Amino acid sequence: MSLACGIQLPVQSQSTVYAEPWEAAAGPEDxxxxxxxxxxxxxxxxxxxxxxxxxRRLAAAMSTVWYDPVATLAYLAARTERVRLLSHVAVVGLRHPLVTAKQYATLDHLSGGRLVLGVGAGHVREEFEALGVDFGRRGAVLDECLDALRAALGPEEFPEHHGKLHDFRGLGQRPRPAQPLVPVWVGGSSPAAVRRAALKGDGWLPQGDPRERLPGQVERIKRLRGEAGLAGRPFTVGAITEPLYVGRPAWDVGRRTLAGPPGALAESLRAYRAMGVDQVQVRFRCRSRSELTDQIAAFGADVAPRL
Incomplete structure (x- = not known):
């Protein structure tokens, strides 16, 4: 089986952990x-x-540039043809699940069924407090939101959910998603997040796990799903690769960057498949938009076919 590849978009979030300098002046057309x-x-x-x-305490590291995922993915859906649209990740506990379902069902409908809903618990206390959500119970909130979203994004025009935090019935929502089942991938690498992904998700999105930690996480997911009787159901295991550069860079791309000819990159990335990973998320080192689009094209033409 081949290894699928996706990309975390630049510009729309500009944390100092990964943003390149050129992104600061970039905009919608980039x-x-x-x-x-x-x-x-x-x-x-x-x-x-x-x-x-x-x-403010986190702005120097995280920046304040974070485009809204629904608006951004809808904008890009109209300008692309086949690529799927992933929220990585939506902090769904910050919003009522009916609001989240309305937004993402509309996105899936308008894009012809290209949505993958990636969700996570969140980590910024002040964000929760400002929106009136209990930060200390965010894991439990996410668990119930997942159940509510499963109902609200299903085929029923009048979804129904009865939980401790949310209770709804008899409220119609249209349009319905174009997909019979919107895939839900759960993000996070804590024991609670991995368990949540295994038992409630259709896939797992790790958060910064180095390669050497992945086999243990994958094995735990398999064990949890087997114990719950879910082993036969489709499940997508993800990974985030090291920064990449296709070819021999003429500038300092950093010691952590995986750089070299296409064959060498492909050989290194194939190791993820051997660990049980189904899709990898990549990000390329680049000094400009044109260098990034060139890197994407080179990867698609010369690396991805070898995976």
Missing amino acids: LVAVARAADLAGFDYVACCDHVAVP
Whole structure:
């Protein structure tokens, strides 16, 4: 089985952990150009992140640039043709599940069934407090939101859910998603997040796990799903690769970057498949939009076919 590849989009989130200097002055057309390049290169998905607001204490590291994922993915859906649209990740506990379902069902409907709903618990206390959500119970909130979203994104026009936090029935929502089942991938690498992904998700999105930690996480997911009687159901295991550069860079791309000819990159990335990973999320080192789109094209033409 081949290894699918997706890309976390630049520009729409600009944490100092990964943003390149050119992104600070970039805008919508740069974002579109990158998404279209990924679409043309055969990438499986494009992804964007979610933060409603960033507190001053974290702004220097995280920045305050975080485009809304629903608006951004809808904008890009209209400018692309086949690439899937992933929220990586939506902090769904910040919003009522009926609101979240309405937004993402509409996105799936308008895009012709290209949505992958990636969800996570969140980590910014002030964000929760400002929106009136209990930060200390965010894991439990996410668990119930997942159950509520399963109901609200299903085929029923009048979904029904009865939980401790949310209770709804007899309220119609249209349009319905184009997909019979919207895939839900759960993000996070804590023991609670991995368990949540295994038992409640259709896939797992790790958060910064190095390669050497992945086999243990994958084995735990398999064990949890087997014990719950879920082993035979489809499940997508993801990974985030090291920063990449296709070819021999003429500038300092950093010691952690995986750089070299296509064959060498492909050989290194194939190791993820051997660990039980189904899809990898990549990000390329680049000094400009044009260098990034060139990297995406080169990866699609010369690396991805070898995976």
